[in-house]
Amino acid sequence: MIVGFIGSGNMAAAMARGWAGAEADAPTQMLFTDSGSGRATALAAEVGGEAVETNEELVERSDFVVLAVKPAALDGVAASLPTPRAVLSLLGATPLSVLASHFPESTVIRLMPNLAVEVRTGVICMADPEGADQEIVAESHTLLGSIATVYELPDEQMDVATAVMGCSPAYFAVVAAALGQEGASGGLEPDVAIRMVGESMAGTAELLRKRTPFEIETAVASPGGSTEAGLEALAAAGGAEAFRRAYEASIARMRGA
Numbered sequence: 001m002i003v004g005f006i007g008s009g010n011m012a013a014a015m016a017r018g019w020a021g022a023e024a025d026a027p028t029q030m031l032f033t034d035s036g037s038g039r040a041t042a043l044a045a046e047v048g049g050e051a052v053e054t055n056e057e058l059v060e061r062s063d064f065v066v067l068a069v070k071p072a073a074l075d076g077v078a079a080s081l082p083t084p085r086a087v088l089s090l091l092g093a094t095p096l097s098v099l100a101s102h103f104p105e106s107t108v109i110r111l112m113p114n115l116a117v118e119v120r121t122g123v124i125c126m127a128d129p130e131g132a133d134q135e136i137v138a139e140s141h142t143l144l145g146s147i148a149t150v151y152e153l154p155d156e157q158m159d160v161a162t163a164v165m166g167c168s169p170a171y172f173a174v175v176a177a178a179l180g181q182e183g184a185s186g187g188l189e190p191d192v193a194i195r196m197v198g199e200s201m202a203g204t205a206e207l208l209r210k211r212t213p214f215e216i217e218t219a220v221a222s223p224g225g226s227t228e229a230g231l232e233a234l235a236a237a238g239g240a241e242a243f244r245r246a247y248e249a250s251i252a253r254m255r256g257a
């Protein structure tokens with residue numbers, strides 16, 4: 001399968017790096033364009049792909065076109081293209097109906113990946129592809145499954161999923177930076193402190209496959225202990241309420257508020 005990325009920014013790079021390191025089910029070739037920054041050439045060199053001159057050439061040569069531009073660029077990009085066989089759209093807050101109106105003759109699949117596709121432990125939400133060419137849907141699942149766990153959702157749930165799994169690597173990074181900073185202030189090597197927080201997050205992620213968040217919280221926070229003191233301070237400073245606000249702000253931005 002030849003996969004062409006229109007746009008070579010953060011998310012294109014994450015997916016391409018994930019596929020470049022995958023042992024199976026990766027594209028046979030990856031093609032890239034940008035709007036003139038040179039990121040396509042740099043990314044192609046990094047992952048062993050090819051930067052091509054124009055979006056038109058990329059579409060003509062690709063089995064799958066990954067639309068990896070900002071949503072505001074959609075009109076301009078789509079207007080100048082020949083008909084792609086299949087479009088995988090990464091565009092935030094851009095429903096299937098809008099995508100289909102730009103690519104009426106193509107099979108269009110709406111995705112929402114998160115940054116962890118780069119290390120092949122990502123989450124990719126796929127808007128329910130019912131009615132799409134099922135051979136292309138199956139091929140998409142094979143490709144995407146090599147870098148992520150894929151969830152099919154109704155199109156109207158994609159914004160909520162974006163706020164929960166697309167944005168959250170940045171929120172977890174804030175937590176890691178804050179705890180790492182405190183560890184470093186307390187005398188740990190800054191790199192070691194960040195790695196320890198990261199490993200703790202990875203272990204907690206694994207625990208979440210078996211236990212509820214409440215079970216984990218109560219198993220760590222024994223009465224009168226240091227975690228309990230930390231949780232009380234966290235709650236007093238906003239705690240879970242801060243994440244609720246982050247969620248609401250993301251949703252509001254996606255919905256144009």
Ligand SMILES: NC(=O)c1ccc[n+]([C@@H]2O[C@H](COP(=O)([O-])OP(=O)(O)OC[C@H]3O[C@@H](n4cnc5c(N)ncnc54)[C@H](OP(=O)(O)O)[C@@H]3O)[C@@H](O)[C@H]2O)c1
Nearest residue numbers: 007008009010011034035036037068069070071090091092
């Ligand atoms: N970042 C994330 O974690 C994330 C997560 C989920 C979904 N997404 C979605 O992924 C999409 C891309 O996001 P991003 O963070 O990767 O953005 P980004 O880093 O700003 O990259 C956008 C890319 O699009 C290119 N571009 C713009 N106009 C173009 C054109 N006419 N032809 C070819 N390339 C063009 C830009 O070219 P230049 O390099 O020349 O500027 C750049 O390489 C967005 O729709 C976003 O909603 C992102």
